[in-house]
Amino acid sequence: MNPALEYHNQITRRRFFEGAGLKVGGLALATLTGGKQAFSNSIPGGQVHQPLPGFPHFAPKAKRLIYLHMNGAPSQIDLFDHKPQLEKYFDKDLPDSVRNNQRITTMTSGQARFPVAPSMFKFKPCGENGMMMSELVPHMQEIADDIAMIKSVHTEAINHDPACTFVMTGSEVPGKPSLGSWLSYGLGSESNDLPAFVVFTPTFPKESQAQALFTRMWSSGFLPTRYDGVALRGQGDPVLFVKNPPGVNSNDRRTMLDALNRLNQKSHERYGDPETQTRIAQYEMAFRMQSSVPELTDLSGESKATMEMYGPDVTRPGSYAQSAILARRLIERGTRVVQILHRGWDQHNRLPKLIRGQCKEVDQPTAALIKDLKLRGLLEDTLVVFGGEFGRTVYCQGGLKRDDYGRDHHPRNFCMWMAGAGVKSGVTYGETDDFSYNITENPVHLNDLNATILQQMGIDHSRFSYPFQGLEQRLTGVEEAHVVKDILA
Numbered sequence: 001m002n003p004a005l006e007y008h009n010q011i012t013r014r015r016f017f018e019g020a021g022l023k024v025g026g027l028a029l030a031t032l033t034g035g036k037q038a039f040s041n042s043i044p045g046g047q048v049h050q051p052l053p054g055f056p057h058f059a060p061k062a063k064r065l066i067y068l069h070m071n072g073a074p075s076q077i078d079l080f081d082h083k084p085q086l087e088k089y090f091d092k093d094l095p096d097s098v099r100n101n102q103r104i105t106t107m108t109s110g111q112a113r114f115p116v117a118p119s120m121f122k123f124k125p126c127g128e129n130g131m132m133m134s135e136l137v138p139h140m141q142e143i144a145d146d147i148a149m150i151k152s153v154h155t156e157a158i159n160h161d162p163a164c165t166f167v168m169t170g171s172e173v174p175g176k177p178s179l180g181s182w183l184s185y186g187l188g189s190e191s192n193d194l195p196a197f198v199v200f201t202p203t204f205p206k207e208s209q210a211q212a213l214f215t216r217m218w219s220s221g222f223l224p225t226r227y228d229g230v231a232l233r234g235q236g237d238p239v240l241f242v243k244n245p246p247g248v249n250s251n252d253r254r255t256m257l258d259a260l261n262r263l264n265q266k267s268h269e270r271y272g273d274p275e276t277q278t279r280i281a282q283y284e285m286a287f288r289m290q291s292s293v294p295e296l297t298d299l300s301g302e303s304k305a306t307m308e309m310y311g312p313d314v315t316r317p318g319s320y321a322q323s324a325i326l327a328r329r330l331i332e333r334g335t336r337v338v339q340i341l342h343r344g345w346d347q348h349n350r351l352p353k354l355i356r357g358q359c360k361e362v363d364q365p366t367a368a369l370i371k372d373l374k375l376r377g378l379l380e381d382t383l384v385v386f387g388g389e390f391g392r393t394v395y396c397q398g399g400l401k402r403d404d405y406g407r408d409h410h411p412r413n414f415c416m417w418m419a420g421a422g423v424k425s426g427v428t429y430g431e432t433d434d435f436s437y438n439i440t441e442n443p444v445h446l447n448d449l450n451a452t453i454l455q456q457m458g459i460d461h462s463r464f465s466y467p468f469q470g471l472e473q474r475l476t477g478v479e480e481a482h483v484v485k486d487i488l489a
Contacts, residue, residue, distance in 0.1 A: 047188070047192065048191075048192045049184065049188035049189040049190075049191070049192075049196040049336070050188045051186065051187045051188040052185070052186050052187075055186050055187055055458070055459070056186075056187060056457065056458025056459055057458060057459055057460045057463060057464075058458055058460070059458060060381075060421075060456065060457050060458025060459075061381065061383075061421045061422030061456045061457075061458075061488075062381055062382060062383035062420070062421030062422065062456040062457050062458075063381040063382070063421075063457075064331045064335070064336055064337065064338075064381070064382050064383070065179075065180075065183060065336070065337045065338070065382070065383045065384075065385070065453065065457065066327050066328075066331065066337075066338045066339075066340075066369070066382060066383070066384045066385070067179065067180070067337070067338070067339045067340070067384075067385045068340050068342070068362075068366060068384065068385065068386040068387075069164075069167070069168070069217075069339065069340065069341045069342070069387070069388065069389075070342055070345050070358075070362070070386070070387065070388040071160075071164060071210075071211055071213065071341050071342060071343045071344075071345060071388065071389070072160065072208075072209065072210065072211050072343060072344055072345030072346035072347075072388065072389075073160070073163075073345055073346060073388040073389055073390050073391060073392060073409060073410075073414070074345045074355070074358070074387075074388045074391075074392075074414075074415075075119075075347065075351060075355060075391070075392040075407055076151070076391045076392065076413070076414045076415040076436060077119050077391075077392065077394060077407070077436045078119045078120075078121055078134055078136065078351065078352075078355055078392075079133070079134050079136060079137060079355075079359075079415065080132070080133060080134065080149060080151065080415040080417075081132075081151055081413075081415055081432060081436045082123040082132040082134075083118070083119070083394075083434060083435065083436050084123075085434050086116060086118035086119070086394065086434070086435070087118050089116040089118070089435075090116060090117075090118055090402070091115045091116065091400055092115065092116055093113050093114055093115060093116070094114040094115075094116055094394065094395045094435065094437070098433065098435050098437050098438065099114070099437065100438075102412065103158065104158075104393075104408065105158055105159065105408055105409050107348065107397060107408055107409075108393070108395070108397050108408045111397075114393075114395035114396075115395060115396050115400050116394055116395055116396075116435070117394065117395060117396035117400055117405040117407065119134070120352055120402060120403050120405075121134045121135050121136055121352075122134070122135045123135070124141070126141040126142075126144035127144030127145040127426050128145055128426055129144075129145075129426045129427065129428070131144040131147075131149055131426065131428055132428075136355060136356065136359040136363070137359055137363045138363065139363045139364045139366070139367035139368070140363055140366060140367050142367055142371075143367050143370045143371065143419070144426060145425055145426040146370050146374065146379070146419050146420075146425050146426070147370070147386075147417045147418065147419040147423075147425065147426070148417060148418050148419070148423050148424050148425065148426075148427045148428075148429060148487040149415060149417045149427070149428045149429065150415065150416050150417065150418070150429050150430055150444050150449070150484070150487065151413070151415050151428060151429065151430040151431060151432060152413055152429070152430025152431065152432065152439045152441065152442050152443050152444050153387065153413065153414050153415065153416050153430075153444050153445075153446065153449060154411060154412055154413055154414070154439060154443055154444070154445060154446075155167070155389070155390055155411045155445070155446050156172065156411065157172050157389070157390065157411060158390070158409050158411050159409065160211045160346065160389065160409075161211075161212075161214070163389035163390050163409075163411065164211070164213075164217060164389045165214075165216060165217070166389070166446060167387075167388075167389045167446055168216075168217045168218070169216070169217075169221065169475070170446070170447055170450055170474075170475045170476055170477055171477060174214075174216050175216070175221050175222065176221045176222070176473070177219065177220050177221035177222065177223045177227065177466075177475070178216070178217060178218050178219055178220070178221070178229065178339075179337070179339075179450060179453065179475060180197040180199070180218055180229050180336075180337035180339050181197060181218070181219065181220040181221065181223055181227040181228065181229065182223075182227075182454075182464070182475045183197070183336055183337050183454075183457060183459075184196035184197040184227050184336050184337060185220070185223050185224075185227045185466075186459060186464060187336055187457065187458075187459075188336070189334055189335055189336035190334030190336075191333050191334030191335055192334075193289065193291070193292035193333070194289065194292050194293075194296065194330065194333055194334065194335050195229075195230040195289075195335065196227070196335060196336045196337065197218070197227065197228070197229040197230065197335070197336060197337045197338075197339070198229065198230055198231075198232055198330055198335055198337070198338050198339070199217075199218040199229040199230065199231045199232070199338075199339045199340075199341070200231070200232055200234070200323035200326070200327070200338070200339070200340045200341070201213055201231065201340075201341050201343070202234060202318055202319055202320040202322070202323045202340065202341075202342055203234065203316075203318045203319055203320070204320075204342060204343045204344035204358070204361065205344055205354075205357035205358065205361065207354065207357065208343070208344025208345075208346075208354055208357065208358065209344065209346045209347060209348065209354065210343040210344045210346065211343060211346055213341055213343065215231075217339075217341065218231065218339060222466065222468040222469075222473070223466060224274055224275065225275065229337075229339060232293075232297075232326070233318070234317045234318020234319070234322065234323070235317055235318050238293050238296075238297055250290070264276050292333075296326065296329055296330065296333065297326065299314070299315070299322075299325065302325070306325075306372060307325075309368040309371060309372065310322075310324060310325050310364065310365050310368040310369075310372075311364040311365055311368065313361065313365070314365070319361070320340065320342050320361050320362050320365055321361075321364070321365035321368075323340045323365075324340065324365040324366065324368065324369045325365075325368075325369075325372075327340060327369065328369060328372055328373060328376075328378070331378065331382055332376075332378070342358075342361070342362055344357075344358055345358055345388060347392070347406060347407060348397050348398070348406045348407070348408065349397065349398050349405075349406035350404065350406065351392075351404075351405055351406050351407055352403055352404060352405070353404075366386065369384065370384060370419055370420075373420065379419065379420040379421075380420065380421065381420075381421055382420050382421055383418065383419075383420050383421040383423070383453065383456050383457070384418065384419045384420050385416065385417075385418050385449075385453065386416060386417050386418075386419075387414070387415065387416030387417065388414065388416075390409055390410060390411040390414055391409075391410040391411070391412070391413055391414030391415070391436075392407035392408065392409070392410050392414075393407045393408045393409070393410045393437075394407075394410075394435045394436050394437055395407075395408075410437070412437060412438055412439070413432050413436065413437070413438065413439045416449065418452075418487065421456050422456055422488055422489050423456070423487055423488060423489065424487050424488065424489050427487060429442055429444070429484070429486060429487050430442040430443065430444060442486070444484055445481065447475075447476040447477050447479070447481040448481050448482050448483070448484055449484065450475050450476050450481070451476045451481040451482060451483050451484075452483050452484045452487070452488070454475065454476070455483045455488075456488070461474065461475065461476045461481060461483075462474070462476075
């Protein structure tokens, strides 16, 4: 029996209007995450974030996930999909046989021509298997033997918001749970003092072309709201309102929450609304976070060598580098999923200049995260994913010069990589045509990628669903999705 469905099936009109006003306030309070005695006593063994019965389905390779999302769509042609033969096509029109009347965005559909823009950046083979990487990512070149590069990822969405919604929730339609919410719902986490799912939205270069981020990228959708991702801020208090107000000490807060939890428990016994239990859990977690978050964000215990490995920005609050080292500290403390969304990759013009700034911020810390996890023995059971929501076109948007060009959105193929937790290392999977425009070998749909992530976390994606609006909803959708077994050890 699903308590949430039973509640909504049995609710009366009178009870709906009776509780509606209180629930609006409850939604606002749900961003806090904490009533110790009442909540702890209801949890067998004292585990706050419990897995569903029967989960995981099988022994997992990955105990935790770190998802590095480059919001705005990095150019695969300038980073990982080396196409040296494009030089001979500079400023020539993209052949119609390549585009084949495929849809393009309104930002370039009115152009008189589609001139080919080769990457101006140099590539070189990296690692034992010669994985091709751009000079823009010299630090990632050093971890080539630790990652599986997938060059043939594709999606249906051609604009940012639906594409980001798709990559994070498996659907272009808003209102679905995010990947992190699905995992915290199914698997729980080992930490009693930190959220199961944590999100960072770090700073980005001021001159970047950044897209808006919406909380649905880390929302629980139709799942109970306790599975929302908790966003940790880089400036000021990491979590708003988690501190006690002036004049209120920890004992006062404990007494108040215990009384409030008893009232909420009575409300739950009367109405059976599962969101009441969510509210109790959120209040309890907020109380625990008052001590766990300051300890988490205190980097004074990190070695000089570790700090230097992440680069000079690691001490700058809100930076990508600081988010990366905090991601490692979170998963060490039992958090199940950490998601970092770095904005500014939407380079419709001035790409050579702007992509340098983006790579400067993320290249060293990303490589450092992989190295750090490996040094600590954590990469063996931590899955790391790196990528954007789609790719960029081979043809130029706007004016074209050898050292200055822009690229439009391209959902037909783009690059992502995975590392750790049973993923093969040093391999390249999938291939594209000479123009990085169409996939020629081993296509990987985003739902295939999500199925693979779930597989490594010990979950059979076809058996992981939630009933909503008359459908057994899944992260991987209703169409068939396939685990990408060729990249798994």
